[in-house]
Amino acid sequence: MSRLTRRQALGAVTGAAAGIALVGVATASADTAPDRADGAAGAPGGAGGPAPxxxxxxxxxxxxxxxxxxxxxxxxxxxxxxxxxxxxxxxxxxxxxxxxxxxxxxxxxxxxxxxxxxxxxxxxxxxxxxxxxx
The missing domain is CATH 3.30.1880.10 (protein ne1242 domain like)
Incomplete structure (x- = not known):
């Protein structure tokens, strides 16, 4: 019966943490994405608001x-x-x-x-x- 080694457990935890960090970075960059012209927040249209x-x-x-x-x-x-x-x-x-x-x-x-x-x-x-x- 194979048992999980410390090295394998540490690798799994590190991989999971890296995945969570990447999701956080992607979400943060989506929140600060450039202006859009489809009515999204920050689009051209005056005072940083949505476009008309x-x-x-x-x-x-x-x-x-x-x-x-x-x-x-x-x-x-x-x-x-x-x-x-x-x-x-x-x-x-x-x-x-x-x-x-x-x-x-x-x-x-x-x-x-x-x-x-x-x-x-x-x-x-x-x-x-x-x-x-x-």
């Missing part, structure tokens, strides 16, 4: 534009997303991405991705106003 967008996706018009920072419940994104002219509340979660109340537990690269996923999830339903006080 206006498109038709699955028959619905989605628009995103910088907005005056309006605070509600301590948040201020300074970005506004509309689906067929109705506001879709979006939240930026630091470097971890964006979300909306429709897909609250998912994170997206930018408000455009969050809006597209919300349109898909709505399946033709209208966006209703978001009231954080109710």
């Amino acid at each position: 967008f206006d498109e038709v996706f699955q028959g619905r018009r989605i628009q995103g534009l910088p907005a005056e920072a309006h605070a509600h419940a301590g948040h201020s994104t300074g970005y506004r997303v509309l689906v067929d002219g109705r506001e879709l509340h979006v939240m930026q979660h630091g470097k971890s991405g964006w979300s909306s109340p429709i897909n609250h537990y998912e994170r997206f690269a930018g408000p455009l991705d969050a809006a597209r996923t919300a349109v898909t999830s709505l399946k033709g339903a209208s966006v209703v106003p978001f009231d954080p006080t109710s």
Whole structure:
């Protein structure tokens, strides 16, 4: 019966630690990646925010534009997303991405991705106003 030697155990632990370190470096470099033009955070569009967008996706018009920072419940994104002219509340979660109340537990690269996923999830339903006080 072969037994695990100290050298083999040390090699396995070192390999696992190196793999974890590489994942951490890759994640850190993704958080500081250059600006993107697809609505991701840091894209050109003013003050380091997401780029404006206006498109038709699955028959619905989605628009995103910088907005005056309006605070509600301590948040201020300074970005506004509309689906067929109705506001879709979006939240930026630091470097971890964006979300909306429709897909609250998912994170997206930018408000455009969050809006597209919300349109898909709505399946033709209208966006209703978001009231954080109710």
